[in-house]
Amino acid sequence: MDFPEELKYTEEHEWVMVEADLAIVGISDFAQEALGDVVFAELPEVGTVLEAGKAFGVVESVKAVSDVYAPVSGTVEEINTDLLDAPEIINTSPYEDGWMIKIRMADAKAADNLMDAEAYQAHIDEEG
Amino acid sequence: MTIIGTSGLVLNEKLLFEHSAPGRKGYSLPKLDVPKTELAAELCREEISGFPELSEVDVVRHFTRLSTWNYGVDSGFYPLGSCTMKYNPKVNEVVARLPGLADIHPATPAHLTQGMLGLMYRLQESLAEISGFAKVTLQPAAGAQGEMTGMLVIRAWHEARGSKRTKVLIPATAHGTNPASAALAGYDVVPISSDGVLTLEEVEAHMNDDVAALMVTNPNTLGLFETNIEAICKLVHERGGLVYCDGANLNALMGIARPGDMGLDVMHFNLHKTFSTPHGGGGPGSGPVGVTAALAPYLPGPGVECDGKSYRLESVNESSIGRMMAFHGNVGIMVRAYAYIRSMGPTGLKHATEMAVLNANYVRARLEGVYDLPYKNRSLHEVVFSDKDLEGGCHTLDLAKRLIDYGYHPPTIYFPLVVKGAIMIEPTETESQEVLDEFCDAMIAIAGEARDNPELLHDAPIRSKVRRLDETAAARKPKLKWEEVG
Numbered sequence: 285m286d287f288p289e290e291l292k293y294t295e296e297h298e299w300v301m302v303e304a305d306l307a308i309v310g311i312s313d314f315a316q317e318a319l320g321d322v323v324f325a326e327l328p329e330v331g332t333v334l335e336a337g338k339a340f341g342v343v344e345s346v347k348a349v350s351d352v353y354a355p356v357s358g359t360v361e362e363i364n365t366d367l368l369d370a371p372e373i374i375n376t377s378p379y380e381d382g383w384m385i386k387i388r389m390a391d392a393k394a395a396d397n398l399m400d401a402e403a404y405q406a407h408i409d410e411e412g
Numbered sequence: 413m414t415i416i417g418t419s420g421l422v423l424n425e426k427l428l429f430e431h432s433a434p435g436r437k438g439y440s441l442p443k444l445d446v447p448k449t450e451l452a453a454e455l456c457r458e459e460i461s462g463f464p465e466l467s468e469v470d471v472v473r474h475f476t477r478l479s480t481w482n483y484g485v486d487s488g489f490y491p492l493g494s495c496t497m498k499y500n501p502k503v504n505e506v507v508a509r510l511p512g513l514a515d516i517h518p519a520t521p522a523h524l525t526q527g528m529l530g531l532m533y534r535l536q537e538s539l540a541e542i543s544g545f546a547k548v549t550l551q552p553a554a555g556a557q558g559e560m561t562g563m564l565v566i567r568a569w570h571e572a573r574g575s576k577r578t579k580v581l582i583p584a585t586a587h588g589t590n591p592a593s594a595a596l597a598g599y600d601v602v603p604i605s606s607d608g609v610l611t612l613e614e615v616e617a618h619m620n621d622d623v624a625a626l627m628v629t630n631p632n633t634l635g636l637f638e639t640n641i642e643a644i645c646k647l648v649h650e651r652g653g654l655v656y657c658d659g660a661n662l663n664a665l666m667g668i669a670r671p672g673d674m675g676l677d678v679m680h681f682n683l684h685k686t687f688s689t690p691h692g693g694g695g696p697g698s699g700p701v702g703v704t705a706a707l708a709p710y711l712p713g714p715g716v717e718c719d720g721k722s723y724r725l726e727s728v729n730e731s732s733i734g735r736m737m738a739f740h741g742n743v744g745i746m747v748r749a750y751a752y753i754r755s756m757g758p759t760g761l762k763h764a765t766e767m768a769v770l771n772a773n774y775v776r777a778r779l780e781g782v783y784d785l786p787y788k789n790r791s792l793h794e795v796v797f798s799d800k801d802l803e804g805g806c807h808t809l810d811l812a813k814r815l816i817d818y819g820y821h822p823p824t825i826y827f828p829l830v831v832k833g834a835i836m837i838e839p840t841e842t843e844s845q846e847v848l849d850e851f852c853d854a855m856i857a858i859a860g861e862a863r864d865n866p867e868l869l870h871d872a873p874i875r876s877k878v879r880r881l882d883e884t885a886a887a888r889k890p891k892l893k894w895e896e897v898g
Contacts (some may be wrong), residue, residue, distance in 0.1 A: 318832075323887035346883040347826045372888070 286313050290381055292395050293404035296353045299379065305392040307356050310383045311343065314377050314408055315334040319345035327363040327385060334358055341384060343374065351399065354411060356394040358387040413853045416488065417819030419875045427476040429894045432464040438471060447818045462896045481877050483821050484692065489847050491775075491796045493836025494587070494633060494825035496685035497692065498768075503755055504688060504748035513678040518739035522724045529723035532740065533716040535750045536700075539681055542753075542761070543659070544672025545702030549711045551741040555660055558680025558699025559593035559627075561712060564733045565678060565703060566625050566654050568710040572731060575652065577624035583610050584830050585632035587658045587848075594627060607830065608787055609636050612643050617676065619651045629658035633828035633836070635772060635791035637664070644673030653709075654678065662686045662767060663840065666792035667762030671702075678703050679716050687749035698745035712736045767841035771848060775837055778852040782859050786831050793840075799833035802859065804866025806834045809859050811858055813880060814872035818854040 291299045297315035302306040316322065324344040334340050339351035340360070363385050367373060374382040389395070399407060429659035443486070447530035508514060516543055536548045543709065553557040556746075563580070580594040583606035590786055591601040602623070604614050615626060626648050629636045638644070645655045657671050657679040663686045671679045683698040684691035691697055703711060715729035728734075756764065769792050776785065776795040784800035788877055799808040814836070824836040839848055861868045873879060 321884035321887075323884060344887075346887055348829065372884075 285317065286379075286400040287404055289401050291379065291409075292355070292398035292400065294353065294355045295397055295407060298355050299352060300355045300395050300398060301383075302389075302395045305331040305389045306361060307387040307389050308357065308368075308383050309352075309355060309385050309387060310378055311352060311374060311405070313378050315350075316378045316382070319343060319350065320343055320347045322371045322374045325367040325369065325374065328360050330363060330366055332360045334360060345372070352374070352384065356385065356387060356389050357396055358389040358394075360385055361388045363406070372392050413857060414850065415818055415854070416850065417817050417875050421872055422480065422877050423462060423477050426569070427894055428464045428466060428471070428474055429462055429896075431466055431470050431474065432462075432768075434465060435702070436465045436470070436879045438468040439665075443547040446530050448466045456712050460627050462894070477890075488819060488821070489614060489843060489851055489892045490692075490821040491823045491839050491851065493635075493796070493838040494660065494690075494827070495692070495824065496660075496838060496840055497791075498663070498685075498688055498764075498840040499842035500688045500690050500748070501752065501755065507751040508744050508747045512633070514744070515672070518743070523722075526723055528726070528743070529716050530718075531750050532743070532746060533723050535746050538750070538753050539700055540702060542666060542670070543679060543702045544670030544674075545679065546672075546705040547711060547715075548700050548702045548707040549713070549715055549736075550698070550746055551699060551712050551715075551736045552680065552699030553701040553737055553742055554695060555658075555680060555682045555699045556593060556650045557587060557590045557736060558701050559656075559658065560596050561699075561701045561733070561736050562656050562678040562680055562703075563593050563597035563599065563625070563627075565701070565707050565710040567599075568731065569654065569707055570624050572710075575624075577622055577653070579614065579622045579624060580656075581618050581623055581626045581627060583614070583632070584827060585610065585634055585636075586627055586629040587633060587660055588827065589759065590627045590629070590656075590658055594625075599624060606632075606633065610638050610640060610644065610788070612640050612647060614695065615644050615647060617670070618651070619648060619653065621652065621661060623648075623651070623653050624657050625674075625677075627656040627658065628674075628676075629794040630674075631661045631664045634787050634796050634830070635661075635664070635785060635794040635836075635838075636789055637792055641676070642673045647679075649675070659702075661686060662791060663765065665767045667758065670764050672704065677707060683745050688752045689745045689748040689881065696742040696745055706842075731832045763839045765793075767838075769840060771839040771843055774845070774848055775839055775852060778849075779855055782856050783835070793811050794836060794838035796828065796834050796836045798831050798834065798846060802833075803863040804869065806862040806866050806869045808835050810866075810869035810872065811855075811862070814858045814861065814869045815854065816873035818858070819876045820851060820854065 290405050293299050297312045299310055302324045311337050322343050322345050326342040328340050334354040336354055338354055340354045342351045343350055364383050422789050463703055485497050515649055539548045551560045577603050578600055580599040581602050581604055582590050583604040585606050594601050648655050654677040657676040657678040659681050679702050682699045683689055689795050709731045713732050714725040716723050717726045772791055772793050772795050783797040808825045812825050815822045
């Protein structure tokens with residue numbers, strides 16, 4: 285299982301890539317593997333104000349429906365509309381083509397407190 | 413070990429559309445002996461493209477063949493956790509087909525329907541007695557509508573007191589429909605990540621002046637009795653909230669303990685689960701709701717009342733949330749449930765509960781050590797294992813599919829979500845020890861196959877009419893209607 289070093293991770297299995305005050309968000313390889321084949325993704329509208337820790341979208345697989353949580357507070361700048369027609373991209377490319385939303389962060393340092401790849405790996409091992 | 417699943421001659425069957433032949437009919441009319449009159453053009457519909465034209469025998473064979481592909485509780489063991497797939501006694505069906513009960517129109521005046529109204533009244537009273545609630549409405553169509561009814565009643569109670577609370581607490585061990593029902597009633601859902609049995613501290617940490625209610629399932633989806641329920645209800649009440657109980661698991665309590673006595677304010681029943689009416693094919697269900705006296709004025713109406721001599725529909729209280737169904741709900745299901753309650757009697761209902769709990773614990777005891785049991789506490793009417801100890805790279809889904817080869821409807825899988833790779837077994841009281849032993853033998857044999865020959869699980873099912881269905885394609889590109897090809 286792959287957890288790129290340059291990303292930050294949450295306990296709820298989202299990843300974040302920070303570019304200045306923009307946070308690109310998706311779900312981790314572990315999350316897509318656990319969910320199985322994703323068949324539906326629901327994303328917020330551009331301009332939606334998000335609060336860290338609150339659900340911003342939904343991914344549905346053949347096994348379960350799961351909320352996806354905002355890792356940081358801010359405003360939705362862009363959404364990955366490709367996922368609406370082809371949610372399976374989340375399975376095939378969770379870290380690149382499968383990104384879900386871009387958040388303009390209220391606080392550009394908000395992602396600093398999230399886990400790095402090593403801490404996230406430890407978190408998964410602990411969850412068993 | 414006898415494996416009850418086997419291969420046999422199963423007949424293929426085309427869609428009705430594909431059977432069609434132009435001009436074929438399932439009826440014959442006498443020769444026309446009166447002048448022919450054409451219907452006005454505006455009264456005629458246009459031709460429906462591809463509409464099937466079939467003979468009687470085509471239709472009979474079509475549905476008879478399809479019925480042989482089916483698996484129901486009349487064919488075998490159906491341990492679908494959380495669904496209480498108990499055997500449905502045929503006496504219920506006999507009673508439900510009595511012409512006096514089956515053939516009446518719901519708008520028939522009360523003086524001509526005393527029998528049915530009397531039955532509904534006695535069912536209301538019986539459910540109130542079984543659950544310990546002051547008043548019961550029979551109206552909701554099934555469990556989830558019962559939940560919504562209960563939450564709307566809670567909302568009406570708060571509004572009548574000028575309270576504007578917006579949140580509902582729901583532990584992770586509650587039924588999956590609960591958050592949707594609370595949301596439909598206009599509430600924001602606050603999940604409580606409960607691990608096993610809900611504690612007073614977990615509720616206290618989330619309880620504040622914004623919380624309208626706590627929604628619990630008791631026993632919860634791990635099959636565990638919420639041992640702190642009395643103290644939790646007391647706390648929520650002291651802080652101005654109410655407690656909703658999802659009664660889908662009443663089969664673990666019936667005749668032994670009454671939710672109304674535990675301090676719960678509202679509960680829905682699933683007549684189609686606990687009270688043995690057929691379900692699993694999409695209904696109809698029936699989800700009556702019981703409430704405390706304080707909440708009774710808000711129930712939907714009309715219910716049935718009795719003045720000691722005759723039965724009639726009540727006039728609906730002004731504070732009622734209004735109707736949840738046209739007419740009186742799914743009355744045919746009420747008739748079956750009432751037949752069940754009366755044929756079992758109080759001691760029979762209590763015995764059913766005892767046997768349901770005993771059977772679940774028997775399965776638990778036989779499979780513990782073979783399968784991982786994440787929660788060791790003695791369960792009530794169902795037991796949840798995980799796929800952690802399953803070898804050969806096999807998962808819960810593979811185990812479930814292999815059970816089909818052995819002749820069983822698979823248990824509930826991947827629920828509850830608090831257990832990774834969950835497999836949730838609810839045997840119910842209607843299974844004999846021999847049936848449970850055969851099933852447990854199959855489960856143990858499959859664990860061995862996973863270790864020695866995992867391909868058997870990965871390839872399963874191999875004996876069924878169809879192999880693994882492509883659930884992903886079905887979800888991503890569903891074909892919802894027949895279309896003529898080329």
